[in-house]
Amino acid sequence: MSKTNHEMDHLKLNELLKNSNIWPTEMGGWQPGVDVSFRGKSLLKDLNHLSWMSLVIYSITGKIPEPKQCELYEGIWVISTSFPDPRLWNNRIATLATNSRSTPVLGISAGIAVSEATIYGHRPLIATIDFLYDVQNKLDQGQNLSDILKALYHSTAPSYSGKGKNRSPAKIPGFGRPITPVDERRKPLLDLAKKCQYHQGKILQLAFDIEQQLKIIAPQLKMNIATLMAALCADQNMSPREFYYFVSLCFSGGILACAIDAETHHEGSFFPMPCNAIRYSGKPRRQWKNM
Amino acid sequence: MTKPEIHSDFWDEDPSPENPFTPSACYCSGYNVYDDLLPNISWVEYLYLMFMKEAPTKQQSTLLNALSVALANPGPRDNSVQAAMSAGAGGSTLASSLIAAIGVGAGNLGGAHEVAIATSCWQKFGTNLLLWQSGFNDFIKQKDGNTSRADVWLPIEHAPGFDPNGTHCAETIIQTLNYLSDISPNNHLAWLREHRTDMEKMTNSPLAMSGVAAAAFVDLGFEPSQAEMLFMLLRLPGAAAHALEQHETGWKDFPFFSDGLQVGVPNS
Numbered sequence: 441m442s443k444t445n446h447e448m449d450h451l452k453l454n455e456l457l458k459n460s461n462i463w464p465t466e467m468g469g470w471q472p473g474v475d476v477s478f479r480g481k482s483l484l485k486d487l488n489h490l491s492w493m494s495l496v497i498y499s500i501t502g503k504i505p506e507p508k509q510c511e512l513y514e515g516i517w518v519i520s521t522s523f524p525d526p527r528l529w530n531n532r533i534a535t536l537a538t539n540s541r542s543t544p545v546l547g548i549s550a551g552i553a554v555s556e557a558t559i560y561g562h563r564p565l566i567a568t569i570d571f572l573y574d575v576q577n578k579l580d581q582g583q584n585l586s587d588i589l590k591a592l593y594h595s596t597a598p599s600y601s602g603k604g605k606n607r608s609p610a611k612i613p614g615f616g617r618p619i620t621p622v623d624e625r626r627k628p629l630l631d632l633a634k635k636c637q638y639h640q641g642k643i644l645q646l647a648f649d650i651e652q653q654l655k656i657i658a659p660q661l662k663m664n665i666a667t668l669m670a671a672l673c674a675d676q677n678m679s680p681r682e683f684y685y686f687v688s689l690c691f692s693g694g695i696l697a698c699a700i701d702a703e704t705h706h707e708g709s710f711f712p713m714p715c716n717a718i719r720y721s722g723k724p725r726r727q728w729k730n731m
Numbered sequence: 732m733t734k735p736e737i738h739s740d741f742w743d744e745d746p747s748p749e750n751p752f753t754p755s756a757c758y759c760s761g762y763n764v765y766d767d768l769l770p771n772i773s774w775v776e777y778l779y780l781m782f783m784k785e786a787p788t789k790q791q792s793t794l795l796n797a798l799s800v801a802l803a804n805p806g807p808r809d810n811s812v813q814a815a816m817s818a819g820a821g822g823s824t825l826a827s828s829l830i831a832a833i834g835v836g837a838g839n840l841g842g843a844h845e846v847a848i849a850t851s852c853w854q855k856f857g858t859n860l861l862l863w864q865s866g867f868n869d870f871i872k873q874k875d876g877n878t879s880r881a882d883v884w885l886p887i888e889h890a891p892g893f894d895p896n897g898t899h900c901a902e903t904i905i906q907t908l909n910y911l912s913d914i915s916p917n918n919h920l921a922w923l924r925e926h927r928t929d930m931e932k933m934t935n936s937p938l939a940m941s942g943v944a945a946a947a948f949v950d951l952g953f954e955p956s957q958a959e960m961l962f963m964l965l966r967l968p969g970a971a972a973h974a975l976e977q978h979e980t981g982w983k984d985f986p987f988f989s990d991g992l993q994v995g996v997p998n999s
Contacts, residue, residue, distance in 0.1 A: 445932075445935065448935055449898035449899070452896055452897070452898050453898055455896070456896060461988075461990075461991060462991055462992075462993050463988070463991050463992055463993065464993040464996035464997065464998050464999065465992065465993065465994060465995075465996065465998065466994075466995060466996070466997055466998070468994060469992040469994045477994050477995070480995065542826070543824060543826075545824075545827075546824060546826050546827065546830070549827075549830065550830065553830075553834070556883045562883055563882060563883055566881050566882060566883060567880045567881065567882065569881070570880050570881035571880065574880075605954060605956060608880075608882075609880065613880070680881040681881070684881075684883065711735070712752055713735065713737065713752075714746060714751040714752050715744040715745065715746035715747075715751060715752065715753070715754050716746055716751060717734070717735060717736055717737055718736070718737050718739055718742065718743055718744055719736045719737065719738045719739070720739055720740070720742070720743035720758075721738065721739070721740045722739065722740040722741050722742075722743070722760055722761065722784060723741075723760045723761035723784065724761055725758065725761050725763070726761040726762060727762070727767060728762050728767045728768055728771050728772060728786070729786075730771055731786075731788070731789045731792070
C-alpha cells in the first residue's frame with residue numbers, strides 16, 4: 441500500500457481508539473443523582489414546564505416553540521395522523537399484536553416502524569416536503585410551475601408506489617390518496633392553521649398553486665394531508681430531515697388506541713381468515729425429490 | 732361484501748373439514764410441507780424454496796448453508812448484536828431484543844440495507860472492474876448531497892460492501908470469501924476473491940462481510956430485497972443467544988461507558 445494509504449489507516453485506527461472511550465455530544469446526558477442536561481439546558485430546572493410536543497420540537501431544532509407553533513404541531517398530529525382504525529396498515533400491527541396477546545409496546549413500536557411506508561406515512565411525507573422545496577427553488581430560478589409539474593408528471597418513473605420490487609413515493613408526492621381521493625382532514629387542519637395565523641405562508645400558497653395546476657395536468661391527483669402537513673412545517677423553516685424527525689412518532693396516538701382496543705377484544709378475534717382466503721397462483725402440487 | 736383474500740404464489744392451504752380456519756395441509760410452492768417436506772428438507776433448502784419458489788441445487792444449498800453459518804453470529808461487538816444485548820441487559824422483553832437487532836442491523840453500515848445496495852451494484856456492474864470504479868465514485872458524489880428525493884434512508888456514506896473504518900481485510904472475511912468462492916455454483920464470489928485488493932484500493936476500505944454476503948446472494952440468484960431480508964434473518968441467531976446471555980448476566984456486567992459521555996463537546 442502507498443504511504444498515503446498507510447497514513448489513512450493510521451488516522452482510521454486513531455479514530456477507532458479515540459471513539460472507543462468517548463462520545464462527544466451537544467445533545468445532553470444524565471448526571472446520575474444530579475441533573476439531566478438537554479441541549480445545554482437543565483431538563484429538570486429549565487425545561488420542566490414544557491409540554492411534550494415542545495420538548496419534541498426542542499430536541500429536533502434546539503429551539504423552544506412559541507405557544508401557537510406548538511398548537512399547530514400538536515394539531516397536525518391530532519388531526520392528520522391519529523386515526524384509531526385497526527384496518528390501516530400501521531395501526532393493524534398494534535391491533536394484531538395485542539389481539540394475539542403480545543405486549544402493547546411491542547405492537548406500538550412495530551406499528552411506528554411500519555409507518556415508514558411508501559403509500560402513506562413517513563416516506564411520502566418526507567418526499568412531499570422535499571418536493572415542495574424543490575419546486576420553490578425551481579420557481580425562484582425563474583422556471584414555470586406548469587412546466588415543472590408537467591415534466592415531473594410525464595417523467596418515466598423508475599418505480600411505482602403501490603406495487604412492485606422497487607417501490608418509492610409518487611412522482612408528485614402529496615397528491616393522490618389510496619382508498620379515497622377525498623381527504624377529510626384538509627378543512628380541520630386548514631382551520632387550525634388559520635386559527636394559529638399560519639394560513640398565509642409561502643409554501644402553503646405554493647401547495648395551493650400546485651393543486652390548481654394539477655387540475656389541468658392530472659385532475660385525479662387531489663391534494664392530500666401530507667402536502668398540508670409538509671407545507672405548514674416548511675413555512676416554519678423545518679428542513680426535510682427535521683420534518684422526518686417531527687413525524688417520526690406522529691402516528692402513535694392512533695396506534696396506541698388500536699392496541700388498547702384489541703386487547704379488550706377476545707384473543708384471536710381480529711378478522712380471522714379461513715384457509716380458503718388464500719388465493720394461490722403458484723406451482724401445481726408436486727412431490728419433493730431428495731438431492 | 733367482497734371476500735378478503737390473500738394473494739400468494741408460493742403458499743397454499745387446504746381447510747380441514749371440521750373447521751375452515753384450521754388447515755389440513757399446507758403447501759409451499761406445491762410441496763406438502765408437513766407430509767412431504769418435513770421429513771425430507773433441510774432448513775436452508777426450505778428457506779431457498781420459500782424465497783425462490785424452486786428447490787435449490789445441491790451446490791446452492793451448500794452455499795446458502797455456509798453463508799448462514801458465516802452470518803449467524805456477528806459477535807457481541809457488532810452493533811446489531813449489541814442492541815439485542817442491551818435489551819437483554821436491561822431485562823427487556825425477549826422480542827424487543829430481536830426487534831432491536833433487526834432495527835440496528837438494517838442499516839447502511841454493515842447492515843441489511845447496505846447488502847441490498849451492494850447486491851444492486853452486482854446487478855449493475857457485474858464482473859466489470861471499470862464499472863465498479865465509476866459506481867464507487869457515484870456513491871462518493873451521492874454522499875456529498877447529489878441525491879434525488881429525500882427519504883427515510885440517508886444516502887450510503889461509503890462504498891457498499893466495504894468497511895469505511897477498517898484498515899485491512901479481516902482474516903475472518905478472507906476465510907469466508909475463500910470458502911464460499913470454492914463451493915459457489917456461480918462466478919461473482921470467485922471474481923470478488925480475484926479482485927478484492929483492487930477494489931479495496933479503489934475504495935480505500937477493506938472488504939466487509941456485507942460485501943461477501945452480497946456476492947453470495949447474487950451467486951444464489953437472489954434479488955436485492957431478498958438479500959436484504961435474508962441478511963437480517965440469518966444474523967438473528969447470534970443476537971438471540973447473546974441477548975439471552977446478557978439477560979441472565981444482568982446490567983451490572985454490561986458496558987455502560989460511565990465516563991464516556993462528553994456533554995457540551997461538539998461532534999468533531
